């Protein structure tokens with residue numbers, strides 16, 4: 001009974017543990033850096049399109065090339081209406097720890113609340129992905 005109780009506690013702790021903690025623990029075990037997309041706030045363009053930038057960051061330099069595949073994900077912002085759906089690949093040369101990544105924002109004629117989307121890491125080589133990459137899109141003044 002005691003074992004079952006402890007197991008239940010352990011399972012509860014695991015269930016409540018943020019994904020980040022698990023990724024960082026497995027990265028330490030594997031001796032790999034973690035990689036995350038830094039959250040950013042960008043403004044919708046008034047007309048046409050514009051790139052909004054953020055960076056992808058490694059927790060430590062690597063002697064190996066790190067390849068990170070990213071995918072745009074809707075949260076409250078809509079793909080191909082508020083931003084262009086894209087799957088950029090970011091490559092870190094050995095020793096590099098930051099690399100730019102952008103999202104192509106689209107103008108509209110509507111007054112909207114602030115919207116959000118995510119640059120999600122879908123695939124990574126020589127590092128361990130950590131959840132992040134939330135992009136907050138502020139509505140353009142007057143549209």
Ligand SMILES: [Ca+2]
Nearest residue numbers: 110112139143
């Ligand atoms: Ca708008």
